[in-house]
Amino acid sequence: MKENLKKYWFVVLVGILLVAGIGYFAWDQTQGLLPGKKVDGKDVVYSIGENNITADEFYDQLFDQLGAAGVYQFIQRSVVDAAVETTDEMKDNAKTNADTVTAQFKSSYGADYESVLLQAIQAVGYNSLDELEQYFIDSQKYETFAKQLLEGAYDESLKPRILSHILVSMEDPDNPTEEEQAKMAEIDTALQEGQDFGEVAASYSDDSSASNNGSLGYSDIHTSFVSEFLDAAMQLNEGEVSDWVKTEYGYHRIKCDAATLESLKNYDEFYDGLNSSNPTLVAEGIWNKAKEMGLTFSDSTLEETLLSYLGLEGGNEE
Secondary structure (H helix, E strand, O other): OHHHHHHHHHHHHHHHHHOOOOOOOOHHHHHHHOOOOEEOOEEEEEEEOOEEEEHHHHHHHHHHHHHHHHHHHHHHHHHHHHHOOOOHHHHHHHHHHHHHHHHHHHHHHHHHHHHHHHHHHHHOOOOOHHHHHHHHHHHHHHHHHHHHHHHOOOOHHHOOEEEEEEEEEOOOOOOOOHHHHHHHHHHHHHHHOOOOHHHHHHHHOOOHHHHHOOEEEEEOOOOOOOHHHHHHHHOOOOOOEOOOEEEOOEEEEEEEEEOOHHHHOOOHHHHHHHHHHOOOHHHHHHHHHHHHOOOOOOOHHHHHHHHHHHOOOOOOOO
């Protein structure tokens, strides 16, 4: 739960930097507000007196005020809301996270906490304090949708896996000193006695990953490890620990923490790795789903600008 809170609150902070007060609407919902109303064949999003604002005009207004990022955020929320069911677990998580954030703001801002929190909520497209839980629901739904898309990019032939290692650093790996050999022996003894690999890495490894229990995160056959390390790592099955592997940096013990899709799905690093390898995949999935839902533009310039912003220009023709 704490990790979820950290993740979603980071989204809030990024949103404050990127977005400035986008209204939260969904085009499939606005038709229910003005059912069936059209002007010159265009769907009406809202009316003020006799002034009808069509969907195209609404997108143009968003674009003028917020740029491509604002329009895309509007589209993204609408797609994800329609595509992913809201579960009771999401609601429970959202309430817990909203309560925690509210308590943090009370602690930090005292009597002014409501106005400060409201500004933060409005900065990411929500209109009132009552919508803080909805923000956390939407964040979880987006994560679910994005993970589903990324899992579709899973390629077993790349040997994706989560790795950890323990490094005994050496100036001359071909001639380990007595002290270095003694350290390797201590590590071997700890592992043979059943001590957790991560705990041993934290205690003994000379690599900076020791602070994270030796974890190297996501890796596959294209990861830029030195060849000796990569070759050994790719031969490991899930749960296996290598013998000592010599590289230019010293000697390594390598552990394969996850190598099957079901196990990899438990690691955020897996999705981060897939996203790095397929940087436009999620945006393309959202765009295609929006098209399925009937998203159209009479102004081709706006559509082209959005596709360019998403890195999809020229690659999303129907």
